Amino acid sequence: MTEILSAELKMEIKKLIMTTLNINDVNPADVDDELPLFGGGNKLTLDSVDALEIIMAIQRTYQVRIADQNLARYTLRSINSIAEFIETEKAKQHPETK
Amino acid sequence: MITIPYKHKMAAHCESGSITSLLNNAGFDITEPMVFGISSGIFFGYFHKMKSFPFPTFIVRNKPGKMRENLTKRTGIKFHTYTFKDPEKGRQMLNRLLEQNIPTAAQVDFFYMDYIPSWERVHINVHFIVVVGVNTNHYLVSDSYFPKLVELKTESLNMARFAGGNMSPKGFLFHPESIPKEIDYEKAIIKGIKKACFNMLKIPIPFLGVKGIRLFAKKITEWPSLARDTEHLSHEIMKINILLEDQGTGGGGFRFMFASFLQQAAGMINKPELLDFSRKMMEIGDGWREFSLLAARFGKNRDLGPERMKELSERLMDRAQVEQQFFSQLYKTIK
Numbered sequence: 001m002t003e004i005l006s007a008e009l010k011m012e013i014k015k016l017i018m019t020t021l022n023i024n025d026v027n028p029a030d031v032d033d034e035l036p037l038f039g040g041g042n043k044l045t046l047d048s049v050d051a052l053e054i055i056m057a058i059q060r061t062y063q064v065r066i067a068d069q070n071l072a073r074y075t076l077r078s079i080n081s082i083a084e085f086i087e088t089e090k091a092k093q094h095p096e097t098k
Numbered sequence: 099m100i101t102i103p104y105k106h107k108m109a110a111h112c113e114s115g116s117i118t119s120l121l122n123n124a125g126f127d128i129t130e131p132m133v134f135g136i137s138s139g140i141f142f143g144y145f146h147k148m149k150s151f152p153f154p155t156f157i158v159r160n161k162p163g164k165m166r167e168n169l170t171k172r173t174g175i176k177f178h179t180y181t182f183k184d185p186e187k188g189r190q191m192l193n194r195l196l197e198q199n200i201p202t203a204a205q206v207d208f209f210y211m212d213y214i215p216s217w218e219r220v221h222i223n224v225h226f227i228v229v230v231g232v233n234t235n236h237y238l239v240s241d242s243y244f245p246k247l248v249e250l251k252t253e254s255l256n257m258a259r260f261a262g263g264n265m266s267p268k269g270f271l272f273h274p275e276s277i278p279k280e281i282d283y284e285k286a287i288i289k290g291i292k293k294a295c296f297n298m299l300k301i302p303i304p305f306l307g308v309k310g311i312r313l314f315a316k317k318i319t320e321w322p323s324l325a326r327d328t329e330h331l332s333h334e335i336m337k338i339n340i341l342l343e344d345q346g347t348g349g350g351g352f353r354f355m356f357a358s359f360l361q362q363a364a365g366m367i368n369k370p371e372l373l374d375f376s377r378k379m380m381e382i383g384d385g386w387r388e389f390s391l392l393a394a395r396f397g398k399n400r401d402l403g404p405e406r407m408k409e410l411s412e413r414l415m416d417r418a419q420v421e422q423q424f425f426s427q428l429y430k431t432i433k
Contacts, residue, residue: 069347
């Protein structure tokens, strides 16, 4: 169940990033879950301004705050790490649904 | 070869992070936001024309070193500090402290931290790391911006500790000397909050505190006339985002960290009314983050016409107003 949730969440995150950054020429399914989102190598290549846009979009959509930019640097490194962060923060907010 | 057992932890800011980390490793339980709040770390200053800055800039925290000094004044925690004219004596003292198994914080020029990718390194003379070991060619370092303990080349640390220029470190070192058995947290927290309110509202200098935010709001519309060209202006406007979000501020120009402090303080000194202030400060931090993003977008797109500068100015005026209101109410509540 958790894996299915994660797969759905990862797809949601990819779509959120693309909508937020107005990217229309990449298929979300082609974005690798593990490859870095910054510095090239993935279908999505982001910069520091994009990072702040994504932080705010994640906050608005999932009500989880990435306050610390050191944390942001590691949270935003891949789709997997973003999904893991959101799931962990959500579990903290609603421990009974774990 | 010396390796002092040391529990490394990442932190939002290098100075408050180093202080917290040293204290935690000395067996004293305190959080980074608590160190930041008790020491009245939150601040604002706008510098339009100063010899040491080639272009207008701003700060969002108190002066480097003040956090440690204020923490000592308010809690009685004492730190031993050292500065050196002679780099060799500075190197020898650090090695002597490590031989005595004393983890020691060092002020350094960030540029020489060779474990960080070169494209992320800039010359900033007020970075703080904790040195926890040494061998023939390297020092073992706990850097709060890095996820694990790292090795730093001996020559890199020597260069970093004795770099020249503005706010030169002069080999500065510090480590905890004594920690009182009892700390009056209520007194320390209230003093920290009162001083933060004073700094933001009452310093009679037109470029500091909330007055500084207002001055920034007025003067940012003059930035295009001070820049060499669009590229330069774009670079300076994008730096706003770096200063607010990407220089160890914990996000929102230290406002999130101050909010965490207020939240912790509410429980520690049984003042639940501080929880509401914590929530409001989080919203203020979000407002700074939105301003920061707006500036970054304008800079990135080279969209820097008079209307855009006016928009940034209005956002800043709004930040000044909410902070004026916040700190005035906080002062009334805490006094």
